[in-house]
Amino acid sequence: MATFASTPLAAALSHSWWLLLLRGVIAILFAALTWMQPGISLASLILVFGIYVFADGVVGIWTAFSGRKDNPHWWVLLLWGLVSIAVGVLTFMNPAITGLVLLMYIAAWAIVTGVFQIVGAVRLRKEIDGEWLLGLSGLASLVFGALMVMWPVAGALAVVWMIALYAFVYGVLMVMLSFRVRKLGR
Structure with missing residues (x-):
C-alpha cells in the first residue's frame, strides 16, 4: 500500500479533511432540525433541503478545486458538487413544486451523489484504509434514492x-x- 500523502486523491482529501467534517456536520444538523420539527410544511422542507444540497455542492466544488493540481480525478469531485448545486438551484427556482417532483429531485441527487462517492471509494481502495466509509455513504445514497423512486407516494411525515x-x-x-x-494524512 502506498503512503497516504503520496497519492493525488488521498493527498487532496488529507489537506481538506475538515471539509469532509463540515459536510458531515451539516448533514447531521439538517437531520436534527428535521427530527425536531416533524410537522414542518412542505415549503419549509423544500427550502431547508435546497440550502443543504446547495451548501453540500459548494463544499464539494471547493474540495475539487483545492486538490486539482495534484489530483487527476478532481473532476469527479467537481461533478459531485455541480450536481448538488444544480439540484439546490432547481429547488429554489420552483418552491411551489409538488411533493412528487421534490421527491424525484432528491432521489436523482441521492443516486448521482452515491455513484460518485462509490467511484471515489473504488479509486481510494489501494490508497487508504477506511475508503469503505465513502463507499458505504455512497451506497446509503443509492439505497435512499432507489427507495424514493420506488415509493414516491409515501406519507409526508414518513x-x-x-x-x-x-x-x-x-x-x-x-x-x-x-x-x-485526517489521521492518515499526518
Whole structure:
C-alpha cells in the first residue's frame, strides 16, 4: 500500500479533511432540525433541503478545486458538487413544486451523489484504509434514492423522517471518514 500523502486523491482529501467534517456536520444538523420539527410544511422542507444540497455542492466544488493540481480525478469531485448545486438551484427556482417532483429531485441527487462517492471509494481502495466509509455513504445514497423512486407516494411525515435518517447516517459516515483521513494524512 502506498503512503497516504503520496497519492493525488488521498493527498487532496488529507489537506481538506475538515471539509469532509463540515459536510458531515451539516448533514447531521439538517437531520436534527428535521427530527425536531416533524410537522414542518412542505415549503419549509423544500427550502431547508435546497440550502443543504446547495451548501453540500459548494463544499464539494471547493474540495475539487483545492486538490486539482495534484489530483487527476478532481473532476469527479467537481461533478459531485455541480450536481448538488444544480439540484439546490432547481429547488429554489420552483418552491411551489409538488411533493412528487421534490421527491424525484432528491432521489436523482441521492443516486448521482452515491455513484460518485462509490467511484471515489473504488479509486481510494489501494490508497487508504477506511475508503469503505465513502463507499458505504455512497451506497446509503443509492439505497435512499432507489427507495424514493420506488415509493414516491409515501406519507409526508414518513418522507421527512426518511430524509432525516438518510442525512444523519450520511453525516455520521462523513464525520468518521474525515477523522480517518485526517489521521492518515499526518
